[in-house]
Amino acid sequence: MAIEEEIKQKSGLTMAIDESKHEDNDDNHVSALCASSCYPDIIQDSLYILYAFIRDNYGRNIPEVESLVAHPIDYVRAVKDAGFEIVDGACDQVLDLVSLRKRLLDFVDNRMVYIAPNLSAIVGATVAAKLMVAAGGLELLGKMTACNVQLLGSQRRNLDGLSTRLHFGCLQESDILQTFPSALTIGASSVLASACSTAARVDSMGNDLTGNTGKNLREVVVNKINRYCNAGREHSDLRTNIAEGAPDSKALAGLS
Structure with a gap:
């Protein structure tokens, strides 16, 4: 058992x-x-x-x-x-x-x-450790592209080997991705993965033991995702207004 x-x-x-x-x-x-x-x-x-x-x-x-x-x-x-x-x-x-x-x-x-003080500052110690272990070390993690970092720790979800839902591995457990809507998860995950790779390079070289670089990167990530969220809401409101306004325009055209 x-x-x-x-x-x-x-x-x-x-x-x-x-x-x-x-x-x-x-x-x-x-x-x-x-x-x-x-x-x-x-x-x-x-x-x-x-x-x-x-x-x-x-x-x-x-x-x-x-x-x-x-x-x-x-x-x-x-x-x-x-x-x-x-x-x-x-x-x-x-x-x-x-x-x-x-x-x-x-x-x-x-x-x-x-x-890894800077990587931990971005995603937390537990997620940072999982990323580091999955990548094979900080140096290798720092050399990875964002798309590969996104997949670290991912597992297939069903018996035939095909996943029925989006899965981003360890990064999905970070508080940043847990905060934002699932519709933005792909873009948010890419931004976060890129920051993690940068932080891992800094940590592997020992350039910043204070973690301040990671804190700054986290702030950049959060601000960028917030802008995506706001832009998405504005785009959604615009589409709603157009959809609601279309029948009125046709009705007015018929009365003229």
Whole structure:
């Protein structure tokens, strides 16, 4: 079972993290960072399964609790305190995995501030780590074109290998792309990908350890996408006005 494997593997992963904190070895840092950037997503999938199991088995007997405790983790804690034996082990696994996930994310945040401060300033430490790992390193990421950066971390979505929806890989998880409408995602993703490539080049050469270059690039990206949004709204309003005005023009022409 995937969840059980997750519990078995976590001890080795946390040991690698502990060792990387105490040893100035680049290989240790990179290997631990690679694992840490990927594991939170795997853990999240396991948490969904466990939470569904707890809710289905406990909620069947006392459905009122879910309406009173909205947050899933608080719900699991409440069920754990209630001492419902059937789901007690699942509750322990959830709380254990939540603690591990937080530890992994904290580790990624702390390391990426030093490894790629400018890339992290644009898309956040977690997404920056995923991009770096998927590209094979900062230097390779800095050499990539925007269209290739957009595809880093992308996966095919269905069994026949064809995707039924647009997918931009790791970049789609960034707060910038989460903020703007899906209709603008292609253009926004391209602008963001280009900025990420530039930031990766700066980080790989160690030219700016403060992250100010990344902060400035992020501001440029956000402003550019905002202009796209405003232009799109104006264009949409213009098309609406033309469409609404067309019948009136014809009616007036018929009366003359």
